[in-house]
Amino acid sequence: MKNERDIRRRLSKGSPIEPPAGLLEAIQQEIPEETFGPPLTALPETAGSPRPLRFVAAAVVILAAGLLAVGVARNVGLPGGVEPVSEVALAEAELASTGPEDERLRSLGYIDAEDGVASADRAPAPAPRFDETSRALRTLEASSVREAPADAEATEPQRQQLADRSLRRATPPPASVAPREADRSVSAQAQLRSETSKAEESPVSSETSFDLDRVDENELADEPQVAEAIVVTSETPVITVFESPAPRARQVSAEGVPGESTPGSRAPSAKRAPSTPPAAQYRASLDASRAFTERVPGLESIEILREAGRFVLRARLEPKFGLEIEVEEDVWRELPLSEERLVRYELDEGLLGELRPGRELRLRTMPDEARGFGATFRATIPSL
Amino acid sequence: MKASSAAVRGRRGGQLVAAVKAGDRTAAERLVEETYEMVFASLVKLTGGDRDLAADLTQETYRRAWQSLDRFDGRSKFGTWLYRIAYNAFLNHVRRPARIRPFEEGEAEAAEDTAPDLRRRAEERQQEERLRRAVLDLPEDLRFAVTARYWSDASATEIAKIQGISAVAVRKRLRKAYAALGIALEATP
Numbered sequence: 001m002k003n004e005r006d007i008r009r010r011l012s013k014g015s016p017i018e019p020p021a022g023l024l025e026a027i028q029q030e031i032p033e034e035t036f037g038p039p040l041t042a043l044p045e046t047a048g049s050p051r052p053l054r055f056v057a058a059a060v061v062i063l064a065a066g067l068l069a070v071g072v073a074r075n076v077g078l079p080g081g082v083e084p085v086s087e088v089a090l091a092e093a094e095l096a097s098t099g100p101e102d103e104r105l106r107s108l109g110y111i112d113a114e115d116g117v118a119s120a121d122r123a124p125a126p127a128p129r130f131d132e133t134s135r136a137l138r139t140l141e142a143s144s145v146r147e148a149p150a151d152a153e154a155t156e157p158q159r160q161q162l163a164d165r166s167l168r169r170a171t172p173p174p175a176s177v178a179p180r181e182a183d184r185s186v187s188a189q190a191q192l193r194s195e196t197s198k199a200e201e202s203p204v205s206s207e208t209s210f211d212l213d214r215v216d217e218n219e220l221a222d223e224p225q226v227a228e229a230i231v232v233t234s235e236t237p238v239i240t241v242f243e244s245p246a247p248r249a250r251q252v253s254a255e256g257v258p259g260e261s262t263p264g265s266r267a268p269s270a271k272r273a274p275s276t277p278p279a280a281q282y283r284a285s286l287d288a289s290r291a292f293t294e295r296v297p298g299l300e301s302i303e304i305l306r307e308a309g310r311f312v313l314r315a316r317l318e319p320k321f322g323l324e325i326e327v328e329e330d331v332w333r334e335l336p337l338s339e340e341r342l343v344r345y346e347l348d349e350g351l352l353g354e355l356r357p358g359r360e361l362r363l364r365t366m367p368d369e370a371r372g373f374g375a376t377f378r379a380t381i382p383s384l
Numbered sequence: 385m386k387a388s389s390a391a392v393r394g395r396r397g398g399q400l401v402a403a404v405k406a407g408d409r410t411a412a413e414r415l416v417e418e419t420y421e422m423v424f425a426s427l428v429k430l431t432g433g434d435r436d437l438a439a440d441l442t443q444e445t446y447r448r449a450w451q452s453l454d455r456f457d458g459r460s461k462f463g464t465w466l467y468r469i470a471y472n473a474f475l476n477h478v479r480r481p482a483r484i485r486p487f488e489e490g491e492a493e494a495a496e497d498t499a500p501d502l503r504r505r506a507e508e509r510q511q512e513e514r515l516r517r518a519v520l521d522l523p524e525d526l527r528f529a530v531t532a533r534y535w536s537d538a539s540a541t542e543i544a545k546i547q548g549i550s551a552v553a554v555r556k557r558l559r560k561a562y563a564a565l566g567i568a569l570e571a572t573p
Contacts, residue, residue: 004562007569010515011534017425023439024420027446028413035450036407327524330448331472350525353548 297375298365299323304347304381311347311355311381317365326362327351334366357381397462404453416446419463423470426535430474432516441477445470460545467536468546471528518568519561526561529554 296302298321305312313335315323323343324332335345349355364376397418403411423445427438448469456465519530528547532538540558544551 003566004559007562007565010511011519011530011565014429014512017421017428019421019424019442020435020439023424023442024417027416027420027443030443030447031409031412031416032450035412035453036404036409328472328475328528329468330452331475350523353525354553359548 296365296377297321298367300341302363302379313343313345313347315343317341317343320368322366322368324364324366325352326364332364355381398458401453401456401458401462415462419466420446422463422536423466426467426531427470427474429516429535430471430520430531432513437477441470441473444473448473460542461538463536464532464538464542464546467532467538470536471531514569515565518565521568522561522564526557526564529557530561530565533558
């Protein structure tokens with residue numbers, strides 16, 4: 001065998017290669033105009049003349065000074081200042097404005113459920129997403145609306161209550177004051193998200209919203225057993241990562257239990273984690289992964305299993321679609337597809353680079369016929 | 385407003401790319417000027433000395449580079465990023481069966497040389513060709529590391545950045561590649 005130094009020397013050696021004449025010009029001529037960002041255009045004509053600028057600056061200064069003066073007058077109570085609108089009057093106006101339209105806006109999340117005031121600092125309800133978490137959030141929001149008092153039918157005591165509340169608002173609260181009731185639904189959402197993330201961290205959680213009881217283990221005879229399921233949601237499509245107990249199954253086999261378990265076969269039930277019904281978890285995870293794959297044309301479901309310390313991508317495709325993975329920039333590899341439209345592909349670290357949490361894989365569905373409609377999507381490997 | 389050539393001169397790849405994105409055509413031309421020799425030379429090696437094909441692929445490389453210039457984030461050098469595109473252009477080419485060039489062509493030409501100095505040159509070319517073939521037979525990850533290191537003159541750190549792995553991992557790959565090449569060259573006469 002030749003030594004390393006010799007190989008390196010030979011690799012480094014090489015006669016200089018001169019490019020053909022005209023290549024540089026040819027490449028330079030081919031540079032498309034759209035490569036360049038928006039061209040820097042000359043400033044408008046007015047920029048050349050200082051007069052309009054001076055006028056605008058003066059107008060801005062005068063306007064600012066006027067606003068400042070009005071603000072000071074309101075705070076100090078000087079005569080001539082604009083009378084601040086009474087908080088009680090505002091509350092009355094709120095009551096008067098409550099109607100069916102407000103109900104509709106409230107249900108959409110544009111109006112606060114508690115006091116009916118259009119809130120500029122509160123984001124509107126999130127756009128509907130195809131996942132269980134969003135559904136749960138929407139359900140929660142709906143329930144918080146139901147719990148809110150019906151302002152439209154406010155009685156005299158309620159009016160008084162509103163007036164009192166508005167007076168309380170006029171007084172700045174102490175620093176340690178509890179969050180406003182109006183923020184309750186937002187806090188509840190955050191709490192739910194927190195609980196959801198806890199559920200994601202925990203293999204089995206009673207807070208999981210999936211119906212685990214109805215799973216028939218016989219249905220899953222051909223599926224690998226799952227010890228851990230983590231679901232991560234983000235803007236990009238998400239892969240669900242499963243931790244398979246395949247290594248444990250092999251260890252059992254090494255100790256003398258016949259019938260070594262292979263990825264895709266069932267592990268001996270006696271060796272399962274005590275409080276972990278793997279089949280139930282698997283069903284829950286399938287549901288979660290299906291939630292986002294509905295958006296990718298041709299893709300029915302996708303998931304990554306972790307088997308014997310290696311990541312295995314599994315997917316089910318719709319008829320007349322294939323699946324490809326980007327192994328290098330703009331180089332795609334078609335993944336083998338069985339007659340049952342199933343893909344099982346062991347992610348190769350040598351080919352794809354380091355498979356670390358947070359690493360994004362680019363995949364695309366490809367229609368068999370060129371005229372079909374596939375889609376490129378990204379999938380993130382979440383941390384286990 | 386275009387920057388003058390003098391202002392562009394001396395800027396590094398990242399700055400030139402920024403200038404291109406700001407609408408500076410001179411910067412784009414300068415980028416080509418600074419990199420096309422490397423791209424062409426590496427493609428000549430990848431294609432086994434087919435200069436026409438290498439020239440075609442060089443143009444193709446730049447076409448792709450302009451299209452995806454927005455994705456260049458400056459983490460690696462522009463030249464290394466460009467080599468990655470050139471390498472992919474080459475791979476895409478050879479994966480089209482009809483266009484695979486018969487590698488024996490160059491050897492056949494070399495064997496016809498009979499004069500002593502020409503014979504020596506022919507032997508050198510044969511050795512180069514064997515090495516080139518052995519490099520192209522390496523597994524994908526090792527092959528890219530070797531060609532980027534020696535044919536595009538990228539450092540291990542640069543290769544690491546473009547591959548999304550550590551420099552240590554790149555050096556390990558290079559070492560594995562040397563060992564594999566040693567065995568392969570030993571096996572061929």
